[in-house]
Amino acid sequence: MMVKLLTVSTRVNGTDYKRVVEPRLLLSDFLRHELGLTGTHVGCEHGVCGACTVLVDGLPMRACLMFAPQVEGCEVMTVEGLAPRNSAPRNSAPRNSAPKNSTTDGDLHPLQAAFRDAHGLQCGFCTPGILMTLTAFLEANPTPDEAEIREALSGNLCRCTGYQHIVDAVLAVTRPRDGGTRS
Amino acid sequence: MSTPPTKPAVNRYFGASVTRNEDPALLTGQALFVDDLVLAEMWHAALLRSPHAHARIDSIDVTAAKARDGVLAIYTAADLGDFWRPAPLVVPPPPIPGMVFNQRTQVPLAKDKVCYAGEPVALVVAESRYVAEDALGDIVVDYTSLPVAAELATAASDEAPEVHEGLAGNVAAHVHQSKGDYGAATAGAATVIRRRFTYEHGMAHPMETRGVAAQFDRKTQRLTVWATTQAPASLRGGLATLLGLGERDVRVVAPFVGGGFGAKLLMYYPEELLVPWAARQLGRAVKWIEDRGEHFLATTQERGQIHDAEMALDEDGRILGIRDVFLHDTGAYNPYGLTVPINSQCSILGPYDVPAYDSTFTAVFTNKPIVAPYRGAGRQHGVFVIERLMDIAARELGIDRAEIRRRNLIAADAFPVKHEIMFQDFTELTYDSGDYQPILERALELIGYDKFIAEEQPALRAAGRKVGVGIVCYIEGTGIGPYEGARVQIQTNGRIAVATGIGTQGQGHFTSFAQIAADWLGVSAREVDVTTGDTDQFYWGAGTFASRGAVVAGNAVNQAAAAVHDKAVTLAAEHFGCAVTEIVLEDGVARRSGAPDEPIGLGDLARLANPMRGAVKPGTEPGLEATRYFGPESGTTASGAHAMIVEVDPETMMIEIRKYVVVHDCGTAINPLLVEGQIHGGVAQGIGNAFYEQLVFDNDGQLLNGTLADYLIPTSLDVPRMTLDHTVTPSTRNELGIKGVGEAGAIPVGPLFAQALEDALELPSRGVDIVEIPLSPNRLWELNSSEPSSTSDGD
Numbered sequence: 001m002m003v004k005l006l007t008v009s010t011r012v013n014g015t016d017y018k019r020v021v022e023p024r025l026l027l028s029d030f031l032r033h034e035l036g037l038t039g040t041h042v043g044c045e046h047g048v049c050g051a052c053t054v055l056v057d058g059l060p061m062r063a064c065l066m067f068a069p070q071v072e073g074c075e076v077m078t079v080e081g082l083a084p085r086n087s088a089p090r091n092s093a094p095r096n097s098a099p100k101n102s103t104t105d106g107d108l109h110p111l112q113a114a115f116r117d118a119h120g121l122q123c124g125f126c127t128p129g130i131l132m133t134l135t136a137f138l139e140a141n142p143t144p145d146e147a148e149i150r151e152a153l154s155g156n157l158c159r160c161t162g163y164q165h166i167v168d169a170v171l172a173v174t175r176p177r178d179g180g181t182r183s
Numbered sequence: 184m185s186t187p188p189t190k191p192a193v194n195r196y197f198g199a200s201v202t203r204n205e206d207p208a209l210l211t212g213q214a215l216f217v218d219d220l221v222l223a224e225m226w227h228a229a230l231l232r233s234p235h236a237h238a239r240i241d242s243i244d245v246t247a248a249k250a251r252d253g254v255l256a257i258y259t260a261a262d263l264g265d266f267w268r269p270a271p272l273v274v275p276p277p278p279i280p281g282m283v284f285n286q287r288t289q290v291p292l293a294k295d296k297v298c299y300a301g302e303p304v305a306l307v308v309a310e311s312r313y314v315a316e317d318a319l320g321d322i323v324v325d326y327t328s329l330p331v332a333a334e335l336a337t338a339a340s341d342e343a344p345e346v347h348e349g350l351a352g353n354v355a356a357h358v359h360q361s362k363g364d365y366g367a368a369t370a371g372a373a374t375v376i377r378r379r380f381t382y383e384h385g386m387a388h389p390m391e392t393r394g395v396a397a398q399f400d401r402k403t404q405r406l407t408v409w410a411t412t413q414a415p416a417s418l419r420g421g422l423a424t425l426l427g428l429g430e431r432d433v434r435v436v437a438p439f440v441g442g443g444f445g446a447k448l449l450m451y452y453p454e455e456l457l458v459p460w461a462a463r464q465l466g467r468a469v470k471w472i473e474d475r476g477e478h479f480l481a482t483t484q485e486r487g488q489i490h491d492a493e494m495a496l497d498e499d500g501r502i503l504g505i506r507d508v509f510l511h512d513t514g515a516y517n518p519y520g521l522t523v524p525i526n527s528q529c530s531i532l533g534p535y536d537v538p539a540y541d542s543t544f545t546a547v548f549t550n551k552p553i554v555a556p557y558r559g560a561g562r563q564h565g566v567f568v569i570e571r572l573m574d575i576a577a578r579e580l581g582i583d584r585a586e587i588r589r590r591n592l593i594a595a596d597a598f599p600v601k602h603e604i605m606f607q608d609f610t611e612l613t614y615d616s617g618d619y620q621p622i623l624e625r626a627l628e629l630i631g632y633d634k635f636i637a638e639e640q641p642a643l644r645a646a647g648r649k650v651g652v653g654i655v656c657y658i659e660g661t662g663i664g665p666y667e668g669a670r671v672q673i674q675t676n677g678r679i680a681v682a683t684g685i686g687t688q689g690q691g692h693f694t695s696f697a698q699i700a701a702d703w704l705g706v707s708a709r710e711v712d713v714t715t716g717d718t719d720q721f722y723w724g725a726g727t728f729a730s731r732g733a734v735v736a737g738n739a740v741n742q743a744a745a746a747v748h749d750k751a752v753t754l755a756a757e758h759f760g761c762a763v764t765e766i767v768l769e770d771g772v773a774r775r776s777g778a779p780d781e782p783i784g785l786g787d788l789a790r791l792a793n794p795m796r797g798a799v800k801p802g803t804e805p806g807l808e809a810t811r812y813f814g815p816e817s818g819t820t821a822s823g824a825h826a827m828i829v830e831v832d833p834e835t836m837m838i839e840i841r842k843y844v845v846v847h848d849c850g851t852a853i854n855p856l857l858v859e860g861q862i863h864g865g866v867a868q869g870i871g872n873a874f875y876e877q878l879v880f881d882n883d884g885q886l887l888n889g890t891l892a893d894y895l896i897p898t899s900l901d902v903p904r905m906t907l908d909h910t911v912t913p914s915t916r917n918e919l920g921i922k923g924v925g926e927a928g929a930i931p932v933g934p935l936f937a938q939a940l941e942d943a944l945e946l947p948s949r950g951v952d953i954v955e956i957p958l959s960p961n962r963l964w965e966l967n968s969s970e971p972s973s974t975s976d977g978d
């Protein structure tokens with residue numbers, strides 16, 4: 001049974017890509033396995049957990065609920081594109097699990113730095129999707145209060161942090177002068 | 184080494200809220216998770232799972248599936264040959280006199296019959312996951328369905344269908360343990376409280392599902408397995424044995440792992456065995472990544488217990504004794520032995536002085552997924568029973584809820600407390616240290632207990648508001664053996680390498696262990712590279728579970744770093760020609776204090792320690808490296824209290840947590856920021872357990888809510904901002920004085936919800952007790968509308 005293949009031309013994190021894919025290929029799998037951008041994580045594949053959230057033409061979308069051909073002609077941004085110096089596709093060779101400090105503070109987007117400073121991540125699996133959701137949210141609402149932050153975050157599941165330090169990170173990045181509150 | 188190591192006078196990193204070493208990689212999408220692996224000639228696996236909870240397999244036809252383009256291989260149980268066998272028991276039962284234990288462990292692929300819906304029946308290997316899943320639909324299996332033992336209480340009856348033939352009543356285990364003489368101790372009781380309690384714990388649901396990738400190198404004859412396991416060293420040992428390979432020819436790597444909470448602990452999940460086996464058969468790399476739908480059935484979970492409990496008290500509300508008989512749902516197989524129900528049994532004693540205890544449980548096989556530890560691991564069930572009994576006793580005796588706890592807490596001078604019953608670690612249940620009274624008082628103060636009850640609650644109630652307060656206490660046995668190890672090495676680039684055998688799933692070991700080593704060696708925690716979960720980097724270990732990683736492996740790191748410190752100052756003293764007491768390690772160099780000598784960098788010192796020519800003194804070990812092992816004589820006991828003020832919307836029975844307080848004692852904290860994170864996350868899971876999460880099975884053993892749209896994990900709108908405070912009673916079981924904290928936040932939330940919601944709705948005044956968890960808006964509505972409970976049969 002031959003499947004008609006489709007060509008997808010899209011710009012991801014500022015780089016143009018052209019690939020021939022099956023129509024049913026999920027955008028999440030396209031990004032991860034065709035382009036090697038494995039920072040976008042897949043948590044549920046049914047659109048609930050939000051771990052795979054990416055920006056499509058600036059709007060947060062669940063990459064597991066889109067087919068790759070749907071981003072034809074679109075601009076996609078993934079977590080690798082947040083901090084400019086990290087945007088190159090990752091070397092896909094298996095690496096030792098030990099994290100080396102190859103990334104310095106200057107390589108982090110302010111939101112990423114705030115997550116680190118507030119301990120807004122533990123296992124870090126849900127984090128890329130949360131960063132992308134919040135990036136779009138803060139674009140629209142640069143000075144949210146805690147209730148607005150919690151509302152914006154409520155479509156992304158995190159099983160480790162209990163959300164409090166994530167909220168603190170957002171408060172810190174939106175109120176750099178007086179800082180976030182941490183109990 | 185001539186001098187004992189002396190730790191630098193000031194801890195710069197140990198005890199400080201250091202931000203994490205691992206975060207930049209995670210935040211920028213550079214961290215390697217199992218599904219990120221791309222291996223040469225990699226194929227993809229998918230599993231066909233039984234749709235029936237209990238059925239005989241009459242035939243399996245894979246002809247059409249094999250013919251599909253892109254399918255490489257299909258395996259059923261018949262293809263596995265000698266590799267097919269029930270998995271070894273992970274945790275044998277502790278030697279408790281009179282115990283009954285019937286071992287029935289899982290198999291890689293079901294052969295003659297399936298025992299739960301989701302049990303693997305066939306493995307497909309194909310060019311992509313898409314094609315592998317297509318091929319699952321081509322496989323034809325003829326099943327004859329069998330009667331199902333689904334519900335715990337009925338599965339325990341002699342007439343129930345047998346999950347495993349020949350086991351009447353589906354008895355997996357029967358255990359009796361006691362302390363003191365219950366009958367004598369309670370003979371003069373002023374009151375005896377009796378209730379039936381049901382408690383269900385749900386699923387861990389780490390945001391990353393499970394996954395395994397394996398590669399067998401024919402030239403070196405070595406197998407490498409990347410897995411989301413919490414116990415890489417244990418998995419390595421078992422895989423080698425089961426595959427007939429030498430242990431040194433198998434490497435297991437648990438890279439970055441997206442949460443575990445117990446769900447990634449089971450050795451040996453069928454997939455953990457099948458994927459490496461298939462990779463070796465095929466001579467190609469094979470990867471399997473679980474999807475969330477599979478996860479609901481194929482990953483271990485916790486579920487229910489039914490307790491018939493009684494507590495005898497004197498007229499002052501002091502506990503004379505507790506008697507409890509309970510049923511425990513262990514699912515279709517019991518690879519974890521008694522771990523979960525033993526934890527329940529031991530947790531019922533709580534932080535209270537209980538002179539006599541008599542406890543019996545029966546673990547029951549059911550046609551449902553395997554029950555194994557999930558954060559708390561049965562402790563929730565036990566804590567619920569004791570805390571609810573305290574609340575009900577307080578009411579009957581007209582004593583305040585906080586006051587009855589105050590009267591029964593173990594005194595600070597009573598430690599160590601020995602309980603005469605056996606804990607999950609095969610030692611007598613012992614509380615090593617603690618001071619419970621200040622924890623309770625602090626929690627009451629932070630929640631504003633007295634003022635709330637005296638002023639705020641009456642005022643709000645007068646305005647028609649449904650508000651309640653809860654206060655619960657708990658202890659948690661943590662940091663159990665047998666042992667963990669660590670290797671610390673000063674590398675020639677001046678950076679410190681630390682390796683340990685445990686795995687990490689987000690706890691922050693890359694940072695907490697770096698902090699421990701950094702202080703010994705006079706470097707920044709940023710200059711310490713920690714490797715966890717790579718058996719080629721560190722061979723020995725048991726794994727990350729039971730709130731033990733930081734305690735057991737952390738102390739091994741401490742001892743290894745001390746030994747390296749000793750080696751470094753000895754070599755530096757030789758270099759400078761001075762006494763070792765004159766050497767200071769700081770800022771990445773060894774310095775002779777008070778002397779003008781040029782300091783020597785740690786990297787150069789490491790080079791000196793590994794001469795390539797010439798002669799060395801007899802007995803010289805090369806390098807600045809040391810390996811140490813730590814095995815505690817028994818676990819160490821953490822403790823705490825949670826308090827909450829909650830409001831219920833009388834129209835919808837939705838809740839709003841107005842204030843949530845945790846006061847906790849985990850001994851000395853390595854990193855207070857990480858401790859906070861652990862508690863926050865634990866409480867969030869506890870809230871899910873108490874009010875949102877429930878696995879709903881029908882009488883055919885079918886899970887009815889197997890999606891995250893139906894099984895509700897708490898969101899940022901459901902988990903409140905918490906107020907945390909800490910007391911510190913150092914552990915007496917280890918040099919660092921630390922206790923485990925991983926599970927603590929999750930444990931006491933169920934009884935807290937029951938108490939506070941009961942209070943908010945004033946249920947006790949209508950004779951209704953909350954004797955179950957989980958609750959939900961629907962269930963609250965029912966309870967709020969119900970007539971006085973028939974279970975209120977207390978004296």
